[in-house]
Amino acid sequence: MYEGKAVSTGMSTQFEMVHLKKCPQQYAYLSGLLHLFKNKIGLTSLLSGETRVSARFTYVLHDWGIDGKWPAKPPDPEAVASHFGTLLYGCLEDPVTELQLAAVWPSMTGDLVIDNDIHSDFKPLSAPRWVVRLCYADDLTCLLSSYLYEFIKATNRTESMSDLLNVLEDHTTDKHLGQALEKITDPSAGGMLPGVKLASGLTKVVTDSQTLFRKSAYTLGRIAAVRGRIPREVLNNIKSYMFFQESTNSRQSSSQQQQASTYTFYHKLKAAPIDSLTHHLAMCAIVVNLCHGGLSALAQVWHVFVSELRTMLDKGECLPGIDSSKPDLNTCLLHQKLQMLNCCIQRKVLREQRSPRSSSEVDFKVNPSFVDISEDLTESNNHNNHMATDESKNETTPLKEVDKYDGNLETSENAAASSNHSERLSSNDSRGKFSVQSDDEDEFFECESDIDLGDTEQKHITSGDQHQEISEQQSLDQVSFTVNSNKTEDGAIISRDDVEHSTNENKDSMVDIDVSYPAEGRLKPCDDLNLLRCNSSLFIPHTQDHAPVTEDQLEEQAEVFSKLGDTKEGSKVRAKMQSASLRSDMEAFKSANPGCVLEDFVRWYSPRDFENGELSQRMKIPQNLWVTTWKSAKPVPAHRQKRIFDDTKEAEKVLHFLTNLKPAEAAQMLIPVCTHEALLVLRLASDAMKESLPSLPLICNQIEARAAQIFKQWHMYGSVANQFQPWTKDIQSKVEDLFRQITFAETMIERARSLQHKFRNLGDTAQVNAFVRQLLEHPEVPLDEAAVGPVGCIIKYYFQNQQNIVVEAESPLSSEQSEDVRLPKEIPPLPKPAGREFIIRASNSYPSPFSRKLPHRMYAVLMQNEFRLASAVSHDSTFF
Numbered sequence: 001m002y003e004g005k006a007v008s009t010g011m012s013t014q015f016e017m018v019h020l021k022k023c024p025q026q027y028a029y030l031s032g033l034l035h036l037f038k039n040k041i042g043l044t045s046l047l048s049g050e051t052r053v054s055a056r057f058t059y060v061l062h063d064w065g066i067d068g069k070w071p072a073k074p075p076d077p078e079a080v081a082s083h084f085g086t087l088l089y090g091c092l093e094d095p096v097t098e099l100q101l102a103a104v105w106p107s108m109t110g111d112l113v114i115d116n117d118i119h120s121d122f123k124p125l126s127a128p129r130w131v132v133r134l135c136y137a138d139d140l141t142c143l144l145s146s147y148l149y150e151f152i153k154a155t156n157r158t159e160s161m162s163d164l165l166n167v168l169e170d171h172t173t174d175k176h177l178g179q180a181l182e183k184i185t186d187p188s189a190g191g192m193l194p195g196v197k198l199a200s201g202l203t204k205v206v207t208d209s210q211t212l213f214r215k216s217a218y219t220l221g222r223i224a225a226v227r228g229r230i231p232r233e234v235l236n237n238i239k240s241y242m243f244f245q246e247s248t249n250s251r252q253s254s255s256q257q258q259q260a261s262t263y264t265f266y267h268k269l270k271a272a273p274i275d276s277l278t279h280h281l282a283m284c285a286i287v288v289n290l291c292h293g294g295l296s297a298l299a300q301v302w303h304v305f306v307s308e309l310r311t312m313l314d315k316g317e318c319l320p321g322i323d324s325s326k327p328d329l330n331t332c333l334l335h336q337k338l339q340m341l342n343c344c345i346q347r348k349v350l351r352e353q354r355s356p357r358s359s360s361e362v363d364f365k366v367n368p369s370f371v372d373i374s375e376d377l378t379e380s381n382n383h384n385n386h387m388a389t390d391e392s393k394n395e396t397t398p399l400k401e402v403d404k405y406d407g408n409l410e411t412s413e414n415a416a417a418s419s420n421h422s423e424r425l426s427s428n429d430s431r432g433k434f435s436v437q438s439d440d441e442d443e444f445f446e447c448e449s450d451i452d453l454g455d456t457e458q459k460h461i462t463s464g465d466q467h468q469e470i471s472e473q474q475s476l477d478q479v480s481f482t483v484n485s486n487k488t489e490d491g492a493i494i495s496r497d498d499v500e501h502s503t504n505e506n507k508d509s510m511v512d513i514d515v516s517y518p519a520e521g522r523l524k525p526c527d528d529l530n531l532l533r534c535n536s537s538l539f540i541p542h543t544q545d546h547a548p549v550t551e552d553q554l555e556e557q558a559e560v561f562s563k564l565g566d567t568k569e570g571s572k573v574r575a576k577m578q579s580a581s582l583r584s585d586m587e588a589f590k591s592a593n594p595g596c597v598l599e600d601f602v603r604w605y606s607p608r609d610f611e612n613g614e615l616s617q618r619m620k621i622p623q624n625l626w627v628t629t630w631k632s633a634k635p636v637p638a639h640r641q642k643r644i645f646d647d648t649k650e651a652e653k654v655l656h657f658l659t660n661l662k663p664a665e666a667a668q669m670l671i672p673v674c675t676h677e678a679l680l681v682l683r684l685a686s687d688a689m690k691e692s693l694p695s696l697p698l699i700c701n702q703i704e705a706r707a708a709q710i711f712k713q714w715h716m717y718g719s720v721a722n723q724f725q726p727w728t729k730d731i732q733s734k735v736e737d738l739f740r741q742i743t744f745a746e747t748m749i750e751r752a753r754s755l756q757h758k759f760r761n762l763g764d765t766a767q768v769n770a771f772v773r774q775l776l777e778h779p780e781v782p783l784d785e786a787a788v789g790p791v792g793c794i795i796k797y798y799f800q801n802q803q804n805i806v807v808e809a810e811s812p813l814s815s816e817q818s819e820d821v822r823l824p825k826e827i828p829p830l831p832k833p834a835g836r837e838f839i840i841r842a843s844n845s846y847p848s849p850f851s852r853k854l855p856h857r858m859y860a861v862l863m864q865n866e867f868r869l870a871s872a873v874s875h876d877s878t879f880f
Helices: 030-040 077-081 143-154 161-172 177-185 200-206 211-215 217-223 232-242 254-261 277-291 295-315 333-354 380-391 399-413 421-426 496-505 551-564 568-578 580-592 598-605 625-632 647-659 663-688 696-713 729-758 765-777 790-810
Strands: 002-008 011-020 051-061 096-109 129-136 522-530 537-541 781-783 835-845 853-863 866-876
Touching: 030 051, 030 835, 030 853, 030 866, 051 790, 077 277, 096 729, 096 790, 129 729, 129 790, 143 277, 143 663, 143 729, 161 295, 232 277, 232 295, 277 295, 277 333, 277 663, 295 333, 295 647, 295 663, 333 551, 333 647, 333 663, 522 598, 537 580, 537 598, 551 568, 568 580, 580 598, 580 625, 598 625, 663 696, 663 729, 696 729, 729 765, 765 781, 781 790
Parallel strands: none
Antiparallel strands: 002 011, 011 866, 051 096, 051 835, 096 129, 129 781, 522 537, 835 853, 853 866
């Protein structure tokens, strides 16, 4: 019992409340409550019309019957476990548990209403107002949420890849035959019977109230292997899907495929493109984790994936679903690593194609998508012929044929040379980028050499004297150069660069330089430009591609540069590290343009630094990077230069990085891709349900914005490249909160689907969607025309079906009863009210007949196991 009092000027109000578990018999109806209320205000009777009564009776619908049953069928576990094309979504049970119908009588005269244990004037079908509210299931099991929650659980595990694979290997090892009886007698040994092992997430799904799904769970048990090992057939299917070996599990409809192809949100999420190799891997990983044994199954899939990458690298097969461009820094780190590996494979294939043994000894397979690679290699046919000229010892080409080749190239390319200076600066096509093989001794991966070392004696000559490797057997084939120069007294050679430098300082003393080496490595003429010091065309050379880098490599490089500091020595080291590509381009330019000077190179490489016939001010700074690099650069064509990008090393680094990942770390790297797929599923569903849920697109926009913010802040790398950095607790909590928002959106979609099915007979689609929207947006919805309206008739139908089921269950007839006894019994249209609410109001003088008239109120709730009574009685305190 609770009491309270409110005091004001001239009046006070006394509040009292009683809360009991059972309703007293004398107050079970309105007649007893009216008698109690009159006694509370001190009068045994009131005039007619002085007391007003409001009543609300609530009826509960639990069973929707066959017509209102949840339309979604329980998914086949085998279909769920083998569906990799996209994530499935939907509830396994009805999200709408019950409907509460409230029959309301807003205002009635208390003296004219009869409500006792014999008769009641409160007939729900004649109530002037009907109000509907819904109750929803808590902790609803949804497929999309199960995918995500079970996958994020795998990220918290600490087992390494070798630990999980070794455990599986131990479980599959055959034991000695003498232990057979021990297996039979030992109750703890379950190896004799094929036990059913389900993932933790699907176990929750299987143990729900859906009998059909529980009975079909054994099917998934056959797929989820004994002791966690995935059957070979299933593993082959997973591998086929990952590497695009068969087109299965595509999206459900062509419209969905079209919408998915236009969904380019992955850049903001730092995920991966849809239907890429990374996307396929993520789909397989999240499905396998849920349906095939959890983390141990994920370890098997990851092992197969990395092993297949190694095989494709060895065979020279480009990765399917990965474009030939450089790593996209707006994607996840795993996708960048796969793009880097694909670049390495492409360079390897190009190098082997240029090798003379590629047609007879090298067996590789090139992806058809790799045929068109003109953005990295222009004029590939001429380039391949030139490579064979320079590197083959079996097919020698006279020096005059090299000149003939350059002359033909010049003649054929003059018409096509129309690019402007800015395009020469930015485009790889105008720069003639292509990859070459290195003579670096630090290569640790065994690969084929372009020159047969068994028949050729190579000499490594330092860069102070010469920069090329010259074979005695190929001395007639390879391009050499001779510079007639003067020697100083101490025997030092005056090079052409020194002469040009001295010419700029003192133009009166001119040194004659006779350049007799032929041009090599030309791509095409550079418009109509000629060399400044000799009357010959300026040619664009073949140059090396800039090395592709991933995000973690850029971070490592920035960390190294920052550690060098701002000192003079640090600046020199930093400039030397950054000038590798510039030096390579200068050497290729010198080889293609004999007699060139620095001004010629600047005119092609950086036209903005050559104005009014002279170099810009920054180029005239004494001993700047460009001048010093030009002096030390030798005329070496790109195909004989040291590789700027060592594809062999970089490929091994990528595979080493992927191999050393733990399964939990691999799952973390795939979370952005899985989240992107989940958001895509929500977006497609929101477009289909936007008439019933107009706020759902806005919810999806908020989730996408939140996801983009989280994944932009999440760095999967540290200060050292190729080392994975696990996520922090803060990032993990943010991702879990994001998954809860996705679960809420999925639940809203399923509620709308359920209500659309239950009220599908309301009218046309627009009327159904409008009513469903009201039910989802408001806690209570009043029904037009109450019981006789269109919605009221549907609700009465559901209640009538429920009443028939209840009556048949409560009064079964035995077979011995005659037909005369089976008389039809009148079944009430609605069940007994689950709760009754009354509000009694009166305005009366209290505590004496001479007091002012003040308001009085009493509220009563009568339920099966609850009785609440609250009263507010006002007192006139002016004279009393």
